[in-house]
Each structure stands twice: as structure tokens, then as C-alpha cells.
Amino acid sequence: MEHSTPPSSELLEIAIGVARDAAGTAYRMRAEGVSVAATKSTITDVVTAADRAVERQITAALRQLRPADAVLGEEYGTAERGNQPPARVRWIVDPIDGTVNYLYGLPHCAVSIAAEVDGQVVAGVVRNIHTGEEWTATVGGGAWRAGQRLRCSTETDLAQALVVTGFGYDPRRRAHQARVVAELIAHVRDIRRLGAAAVDLCLVAEGRADAYYEKGLAAWDQAAGALVAAEAGLRIGGLKGLAPGPDMVVAAPPALFDALHDHLARLDASGGP
Numbered sequence: 601m602e603h604s605t606p607p608s609s610e611l612l613e614i615a616i617g618v619a620r621d622a623a624g625t626a627y628r629m630r631a632e633g634v635s636v637a638a639t640k641s642t643i644t645d646v647v648t649a650a651d652r653a654v655e656r657q658i659t660a661a662l663r664q665l666r667p668a669d670a671v672l673g674e675e676y677g678t679a680e681r682g683n684q685p686p687a688r689v690r691w692i693v694d695p696i697d698g699t700v701n702y703l704y705g706l707p708h709c710a711v712s713i714a715a716e717v718d719g720q721v722v723a724g725v726v727r728n729i730h731t732g733e734e735w736t737a738t739v740g741g742g743a744w745r746a747g748q749r750l751r752c753s754t755e756t757d758l759a760q761a762l763v764v765t766g767f768g769y770d771p772r773r774r775a776h777q778a779r780v781v782a783e784l785i786a787h788v789r790d791i792r793r794l795g796a797a798a799v800d801l802c803l804v805a806e807g808r809a810d811a812y813y814e815k816g817l818a819a820w821d822q823a824a825g826a827l828v829a830a831e832a833g834l835r836i837g838g839l840k841g842l843a844p845g846p847d848m849v850v851a852a853p854p855a856l857f858d859a860l861h862d863h864l865a866r867l868d869a870s871g872g873p
């Protein structure tokens with residue numbers, strides 16, 4: 601049984617090194633040409649050879665550096681740990697968040713790695729594969745990019761807020777999400793759909809948009825990005841007092857949270873398929 605875990609700063613250093621190498625691999629594979637290797641939940645939910653290769657690389661690196669830890673990844677799920685006792689540290693990995701952008705060569709996709717200790721995310725890094733922008737956070741240690749501490753938007757009026765969201769891959773879910781956004785857009789400055797939840801959360805963390813919400817995120821889409829956002833001062837929650845999760849993640853400055861929340865609750869944004 602593991603009694604002590606390294607400080608979150610040490611876990612972050614590991615995550616950063618692994619994410620940089622992984623982003624390098626993803627970038628090279630994109631330059632060499634990329635195609636769809638398989639589809640997952642629907643025909644638009646694609647996986648490329650790079651998603652798989654990058655996740656294998658990340659898992660192997662983490663295994664080497666921290667053999668007793670668990671790893672949860674988007675493409676391969678929970679990596680086998682043999683007959684070892686339950687791990688206190690779990691790495692949550694999205695090898696390429698924004699796979700469709702990656703496929704099309706759109707520069708809004710990232711490697712996302714978070715470290716969880718006893719079920720709480722304590723460190724995370726999101727690294728843009730194309731631009732090299734790198735957002736990091738540790739719990740209680742702030743959110744950072746390029747040596748600058750990040751602070752979220754100070755906007756207080758939802759009518760002037762730029763709101764980022766995303767859509768799932770299931771057409772019925774998308775139809776519901778589109779109805780929600782069609783109503784919400786009349787109450788905000790504008791809507792953006794950029795295509796990579798991890799990066800979306802980091803952009804909101806540094807005030808390059810004001811708020812974010814999405815239904816249907818998996819743990820790997822949001823673990824690192826949500827820590828970056830929270831450490832930059834955003835309030836993160838679900839609807840009607842629920843914790844953020846697959847039903848809904850709302851990330852908004854404290855002064856905007858209730859107004860955005862109330863619209864989303866009224867529009868049943870966490871409902872539907």
C-alpha cells in the first residue's frame with residue numbers, strides 16, 4: 601500500500617515532460633499525413649492512428665516513471681496494472697483532444713494530462729499540438745501559461761459575455777444542444793464552438809472568452825482543463841447544485857455563473873439524449 605504521494609508540483613513536472621513529447625509525436629504524425637483509423641460512438645466520432653500511438657506513448661512513459669499509478673485514457677480505457685493494490689494516483693489522459701480539428705489540420709487541438717490523487721485532480725497540463733501553447737495548474741498553486749499567472753474574465757454582464765460550448769457526436773444529442781444554443785445566443789455577446797474542450801477551458805481561464813459550458817464531456821476531455829479554469833478563478837459546476845460531470849460542465853466567472861446557469865437550467869441543457 602502506497603502511504604505517501606509526491607507533491608502536486610512533482611506530478612505536474614512529470615505531466616509536462618510527457619505531454620511535450622506526446623505533442624511532438626502528434627505534430628510529426630500530422631505533418632506526415634493523417635487519416636481516420638476507426639470510428640467510435642458514431643460515424644463522426646473518429647480516432648486516428650495518432651490518437652492511438654500518442655496514448656500508447658503517454659501510457660508507456662507514465663508506466664516507466666510511476667509504475668504503481670493507474671492510467672485512464674480516452675482510447676484504451678484503464679491500463680492493466682496486474683495484481684497490484686488500488687493506486688492512489690491516477691493519470692487521466694486525452695492523447696488528442698479536438699481529434700476532428702487534428703484531422704482537418706485546424707490548430708485547436710491538444711494533449712491533455714491530469715494527475716488525480718485519491719479521486720481529486722491535483723495537477724494538469726494542456727498543450728496545444730500546433731502552437732505549443734501550454735497551460736498548467738496545480739491545486740492551490742494557480743493556473744499558468746508562459747510564466748504568467750492566469751486570471752479569468754471580470755465580465756459581470758451575461759449579455760456581453762463570449763460563451764464557448766461544444767457538441768457531442770450523437771446526432772440526437774446535437775439536435776438538443778443546438779436548440780439550447782439557439783435560445784441562449786440571444787442572451788450573450790456571441791457563441792464560439794472551437795472543437796477541443798480542454799483548450800476551450802484554458803482559453804476561458806485566461807479571459808480569451810468569458811465562459812464555457814458543455815453537456816457530455818468525459819473525464820479526459822475536462823480533467824486538466826477544468827483544474828486550469830478553477831485555478832484561474834472560474835466557478836465550475838453542473839446544473840441545480842450538481843457537481844460538474846457528464847451531464848453538464850459550466851465554467852464561468854463567479855459574477856456570471858448564476859445568470860448562465862439559470863438560462864441553461866431553464867433550457868434543460870443537461871437533459872435530452
Ligand code: IPD
Nearest residue numbers: 696697698699766767795796797
Ligand atoms: C471532443 C472535443 C469537443 C467536444 C466533444 C469532445 P475529442 O473530444 O473536446 O470539443 O465538444 O464533446 O468529445 O473526441 O476530440 O477527444
